[in-house]
Amino acid sequence: MERKDYEEKFRAVKNEILEEIRKLIPINSVHYFSDCFYVHYIDGEVAAIEICAAVEVDKNEMVIFHVRPEGYKTTEMVEGDEVFKYGSDTFLDILDNLKKDIREKKLSHLREIVKRNGGRIKFDGTFATRLSINGETLSVGVESLYIDEDDCFCIENHHHQCSYSDQCESLLSDDLDKLIAYVESKTKRNFVIRVSGSYSRTFDIEASTYEEALAEAKKYWEINPLRYDDSNGEDWEDYTSRAH
Numbered sequence: 001m002e003r004k005d006y007e008e009k010f011r012a013v014k015n016e017i018l019e020e021i022r023k024l025i026p027i028n029s030v031h032y033f034s035d036c037f038y039v040h041y042i043d044g045e046v047a048a049i050e051i052c053a054a055v056e057v058d059k060n061e062m063v064i065f066h067v068r069p070e071g072y073k074t075t076e077m078v079e080g081d082e083v084f085k086y087g088s089d090t091f092l093d094i095l096d097n098l099k100k101d102i103r104e105k106k107l108s109h110l111r112e113i114v115k116r117n118g119g120r121i122k123f124d125g126t127f128a129t130r131l132s133i134n135g136e137t138l139s140v141g142v143e144s145l146y147i148d149e150d151d152c153f154c155i156e157n158h159h160h161q162c163s164y165s166d167q168c169e170s171l172l173s174d175d176l177d178k179l180i181a182y183v184e185s186k187t188k189r190n191f192v193i194r195v196s197g198s199y200s201r202t203f204d205i206e207a208s209t210y211e212e213a214l215a216e217a218k219k220y221w222e223i224n225p226l227r228y229d230d231s232n233g234e235d236w237e238d239y240t241s242r243a244h
Helices: 003-024 080-085 088-116 173-187 210-223
Strands: 029-043 046-057 063-069 076-078 120-122 128-133 136-147 153-157 163-165 189-196 200-207 235-238
Touching (some): 003 046, 003 063, 003 088, 029 080, 029 088, 088 153, 088 173, 189 210, 200 210, 210 235
Antiparallel strands (some): 029 046, 046 063, 120 136, 136 153, 189 200, 189 235
């Protein structure tokens, strides 16, 4: 096999990684890494070690690296064929750090839901999830999620006579999304939000928090305001307790 053939194979692998990045980042948005890391640029005899601060997917679905030389504060955007001049390890590091950040954000969101609901959410006995423990994948039926006295995130289950304390890393990524969706559906409540100006209107919205409900109400408001010539401003309030 010729050198050119190997180069085409390496480029194909990098394209696969770029496609994975596109699946993780919404179009026309930037993901700033929680911790910057080193990346390696190689172009012929020129090699440089830089710091990667962010990765972007623009409106045309092009993946852009945000990098800077060590010791500099200003980043530059690398796009097009230039991204392929970064080493294979750099592509893997960007993908791994992106997945790690997204996972930690999801776990933080799940933990916040549990805390917001008194530190424990009980399940109805029908939900199961998978954990990776010591290289073995276990399917467990979840009895509850709770935060213990040491602030550990615990999964109480009925398939095994134990609880997995602070085992966030053991939750498989696909199952984490399902677990969050299940918990969100079980903890939503109905909010009544009132907006008033010259007139007033109330919105009945199911959401996990008042802030989420308010955001949804404002979306409806933008589409269909009370009156186009209403000039008295907008006053928003939680009307839940007075409406029931």
